[in-house]
Every structure is written in structure tokens, then in C-alpha cells.
Amino acid sequence: MxxxxxxxxxxxxxxxxxxxxxxxxxxxxxxxxxxxxxxxxxxxxxxxxxxxxxxxxxxxxxxxxxxxxxxxxxxxxxxxxxxxxxxxxxxxxxxxxxxxxxxxxxxxxxxxxxxxxxxxxxxxxxxxxxxxxxxxxxxxxxxxxxxxxxxxxxxxxxxxxxxxxxxxQRTAAAFAAIPSGKKKVVTSHDALGYLGHRYAIEFFPLQGISTEAEPSAKEMAVLIRQMRKSQIKAVFAENISNPKLIEQIARETGAKVGPAIYSDALAKQAPANSWMGLFEYNTQAILRALQ
The missing domain is CATH 3.40.50.1980 (Nitrogenase molybdenum iron protein domain)
Structure with a gap:
């Protein structure tokens, strides 16, 4: 036994x-x-x-x-x-x-x-x-x-x-309080379409840009005209992209570049070193820029 x-x-x-x-x-x-x-x-x-x-x-x-x-x-x-x-x-x-x-x-x-x-x-x-x-x-x-x-x-x-x-639910309520005409954001990379679709935000990525390609001068000019016409003031680069083009656009339009958005990768340190942290960091940064 x-x-x-x-x-x-x-x-x-x-x-x-x-x-x-x-x-x-x-x-x-x-x-x-x-x-x-x-x-x-x-x-x-x-x-x-x-x-x-x-x-x-x-x-x-x-x-x-x-x-x-x-x-x-x-x-x-x-x-x-x-x-x-x-x-x-x-x-x-x-x-x-x-x-x-x-x-x-x-x-x-x-x-x-x-x-x-x-x-x-x-x-x-x-x-x-x-x-x-x-x-x-x-x-x-x-x-x-x-x-x-x-x-x-x-x-x-x-x-x-x-x-x-x-x-x-918290995020949806926060974005619902922003007038629809103000929910316009410029980003360096077309990675936030799902965020825009969920919370009715209109994102304007640099046309022709990914992390492997840069926009032409014509595409840059089109985006700058769009920003001036729509009075877009929220501009963000991303943690995996070079911010120089975004900074150039901000200088030409008077927009203010916000903190780097985390699109395709986590940060190495908090707060954006988890999905929850990344999502909350991104949405809070965008909300502050739109208010």
C-alpha cells in the first residue's frame, strides 16, 4: 500500500x-x-x-x-x-x-x-x-x-x-462625447482603421506611406491641403516609424505632434507594454488631442 x-x-x-x-x-x-x-x-x-x-x-x-x-x-x-x-x-x-x-x-x-x-x-x-x-x-x-x-x-x-x-465601453463613451466634426486625426501609417471604425474617428494616414515607403511630394501636398481645409490639429507619429515627415507636416500646418502612437508593436516598458496598456495609452492620447 x-x-x-x-x-x-x-x-x-x-x-x-x-x-x-x-x-x-x-x-x-x-x-x-x-x-x-x-x-x-x-x-x-x-x-x-x-x-x-x-x-x-x-x-x-x-x-x-x-x-x-x-x-x-x-x-x-x-x-x-x-x-x-x-x-x-x-x-x-x-x-x-x-x-x-x-x-x-x-x-x-x-x-x-x-x-x-x-x-x-x-x-x-x-x-x-x-x-x-x-x-x-x-x-x-x-x-x-x-x-x-x-x-x-x-x-x-x-x-x-x-x-x-x-x-x-469606457472608450466608446469618451469618444461619443467628442463632436463628430472634430474626430479627425493624421497618422504616419495606415494602421488605425479598426479604431476609427469602432469609435467613428476619421484617420488621415500619409498617403503612400508604410514603414517601407515614403509619400511623394504630391501626396504630402494633398494631405496638407486636407488638414488646412478640415482644420485638423491632431497629428501622431508611431513608435515604429520615423517622425520626421509628421513633424514637417505639423510645421507647415501649425498642428501639434502628439506622443508616439503604438500601432504594430508593444513598448518595452509600461504603460504600453501590454495590449490593455497600449490601447488605453493610444486612445487617451487621441482624446486629449481632440478636446
Whole structure:
């Protein structure tokens, strides 16, 4: 009896101290969402880290090694990770790829802004309602891969979704108090379409610009005329872009450049080093500029 009891204790001990599930996320914002749902039961590695630009990112041998040893690979999809297939092949990845925007109806991109994502806007994480769907996808994938901790993943997802919903409601009320004619913002990169769609904000990105291309003089002139005509005073660069062009536009129009917006990557430090922190930081900065 003692030997049976000892074996059972060893088994229970090994289960309680089981190594966390190794997963990889394609970029820092998604990595944070996975960590929120996975908690202590997952070990999350991100390929494109905080402050890094997914548009120009190139995998290093260490990145390929991390991916090859992961059970799950979480990606945004919608064309955001243009290097995705190339990296999977280079890493000889055999695990499951989880596309967190699966089943999501994306916004269409304008044809003339010079982006390279294709016909749909991949930046869905700027709409809290889309993030709720992503959390569901993440939770389902973790439960399928690690059934022994399914209850924990469900509880973490439910708690996180409640926080997201509350944040969305507060933000919607704050933007609803701004007159519609004033909700106009210039940004350096066309990444905030979902935020604009959710809260009825009109964003004017520098035409022809992404992190890989600069606008022509003609495109700059068109935007400057639009700003003067519409009296747009809210102007923001992004943490992954060069602010020089935004600063030039601000000088020519008398607009004031606000703090850097976090679009495609988390910050390395608080407050924008989590999805919740990033979202609240961005929206509060925009609200202050519009008031």
C-alpha cells in the first residue's frame, strides 16, 4: 500500500510541476494576448519583439530554433506576416499554426495608401470587439493542446474578456462625447482603421506611406491641403516609424505632434507594454488631442 501511495504522490507531483506549454506568437501584441489567456501554464516567445517592425523583420537562426521547438504558433493572419510561410519552412515547423483572426470579417484597405498587406486591413487588434474573438481562438487552441489546464484557460479568457469589454465601453463613451466634426486625426501609417471604425474617428494616414515607403511630394501636398481645409490639429507619429515627415507636416500646418502612437508593436516598458496598456495609452492620447 505504501509503495502504491508513493507512486501516486510522484505522479501527482510531476503533474503539478509539469513544464509549461511552449508556444510562439508572431509579434509582441499577439504574444501578450496569448500570455493573458495562458497564464503560468504557457511559455510564450514572440518573433517580432516590442518596439520592432513586423514589416521589415527578418528571422535570425535563434528565432527559427524557438519556432521549431514550439507546440503552437499563433499568428494574426490577414496578410500581416508577409514572411510567415518562409519562416515556417526555414524552421521546418511541424506544430499547429493558429490564425487568431479566423472567421473574422476584416475591413478593406484603401488602394492608394502604398501598404503591402493586400486587400484587407490586418490591424484588427485596434478594435476591442475583434480582440474578444482573438481571445476565444487562443483559449480554444490552448485547451485543445493542453486539456489538463482547460479550466484555467477558460477562466483566464473570461476574466480578460470582461476587462476588455469594460475598457471598450469606457472608450466608446469618451469618444461619443467628442463632436463628430472634430474626430479627425493624421497618422504616419495606415494602421488605425479598426479604431476609427469602432469609435467613428476619421484617420488621415500619409498617403503612400508604410514603414517601407515614403509619400511623394504630391501626396504630402494633398494631405496638407486636407488638414488646412478640415482644420485638423491632431497629428501622431508611431513608435515604429520615423517622425520626421509628421513633424514637417505639423510645421507647415501649425498642428501639434502628439506622443508616439503604438500601432504594430508593444513598448518595452509600461504603460504600453501590454495590449490593455497600449490601447488605453493610444486612445487617451487621441482624446486629449481632440478636446
Amino acid at each position: 505504501r509503495s502504491i501511495f508513493a507512486v501516486m504522490c510522484l505522479l501527482l507531483s510531476s503533474l503539478s510541476f509539469a513544464a509549461p506549454l511552449k508556444v510562439v506568437a508572431s509579434f509582441s501584441i499577439l504574444g501578450n494576448l496569448v500570455q493573458e489567456v495562458g497564464g503560468d501554464h504557457v511559455q510564450v516567445t514572440t518573433l517580432v519583439g516590442p518596439g520592432e517592425d513586423a514589416h521589415v523583420w527578418q528571422a535570425k537562426p535563434a528565432d527559427l530554433k524557438k519556432l521549431s521547438g514550439a507546440s503552437l504558433f499563433f499568428v494574426n493572419g490577414l496578410g500581416f506576416e508577409g514572411w510567415l510561410k518562409r519562416v515556417e519552412q526555414a524552421a521546418a515547423y511541424k506544430g499547429k499554426v493558429i490564425t487568431v483572426t479566423k472567421g473574422f470579417k476584416p475591413l478593406a484597405l484603401e488602394d492608394d495608401h502604398g501598404h503591402s498587406h493586400g486587400k484587407t486591413d490586418p490591424h484588427a487588434w485596434h478594435d476591442p470587439r475583434a480582440v474578444l474573438l482573438m481571445v476565444d481562438q487562443i483559449s480554444a487552441a490552448l485547451q485543445a493542446a493542453d486539456a489538463s489546464h482547460a479550466a484555467a484557460y477558460q477562466a483566464n479568457a473570461a476574466a480578460f474578456k470582461a476587462k476588455i469589454t469594460q475598457l471598450d
